[in-house]
Amino acid sequence: MPTKTTPNRQQTHLAVLIDADNAPAAIVEGLFEEIAKYGIASVKRIYGDWTQPQLGKWKQVLLDHSIQPIQQFAYTKGKNATDSALIIDAMDLLYTRRFDGFCLVSSDSDFTRLAARLREEGLTVYGFGEEKTPKPFVSACDKFIYTEILRADAELPSELTEAGQPQEPRPAPKPKAQRVPLDFIAKVLDDIADDEDDWVQLGALGQNISKLRPAFDPRLYGFKKLSDLIKAQPKRFELQARGGGGGGRDLYARNLKTNKG
Structure with a gap:
């Protein structure tokens, strides 16, 4: 074959x-x-x-x-x-x-x-x-x-010591984490959410955030990924994994403060 x-x-x-x-x-x-x-x-x-x-x-x-x-x-x-x-x-x-x-x-x-x-x-x-x-x-x-x-x-x-010997390289200082713009993220969620259940696919959320704020980056707030940032705000947002195409799992988020269900 x-x-x-x-x-x-x-x-x-x-x-x-x-x-x-x-x-x-x-x-x-x-x-x-x-x-x-x-x-x-x-x-x-x-x-x-x-x-x-x-x-x-x-x-x-x-x-x-x-x-x-x-x-x-x-x-x-x-x-x-x-x-x-x-x-x-x-x-x-x-x-x-x-x-x-x-x-x-x-x-x-x-x-x-x-x-x-x-x-x-x-x-x-x-x-x-x-x-x-x-x-x-x-x-x-x-x-x-x-x-x-x-x-x-x-x-x-x-750097060199006083005796002229190289010291161990020092890690560069990490940028200070900024305050998470919760209201901004919530507004984007509300603007693009489905009227039926308020859930938004995480990829779509990230794309819309970038359109509005090109410099938005979860790493600025101390998180590696957008999903980590959303997960760390359980009183404001909810994160849910759903079965996606090809056996994969898609992540969805919603704003709890506007959720009616």
Whole structure:
């Protein structure tokens, strides 16, 4: 009998563009682990003036992660020319029509219009930046991940003792957990809930939350997944597992304060 073959799932191809002046090298491991959740990083480029010493830490990790450095000299002292180089490359890559999305790694609001323009073409834009990133850039992305989350499990560089011996690497400090936006989550549940029983499939809840708040991430509140966050609020929300297609189990949530049953 002929062997039954499983059709290959279509891969999501992403272009990763990093602003080296506005992104710390300490995020590199977590960055590409996070990007792998959304697709394949087909292009990986990083922009900066590589003659400057402040990019030294990035130089140490470029080869390990196969990131292509793009040299951009500063034409005028105090002016950042890398933004323009990144934007021009992004538009060139856009018009190749080979990508499904872009990952813009920077805390600089100058990329706000670029993110919006890429989305106008129907591409998904993932932003990565520090919590200081201006809100317009965050809102211009489909999904925005704060890099403090990505650094939580990283190790700080080892330091030398007085005798010149290296010390054990120190874990980077974890970001302080924020207050869970219970009212916001409850409102989203109420808005999309079925009128009959108020239950909402968890995947649909997560998608609608991201549309309204691109930077929403359960890890900001001390939880690994959205299901963990919902489960930790038994007085406000209820979580239920139901049989899904193919023998799997789907998770559903509802807002207890508006439940009439």
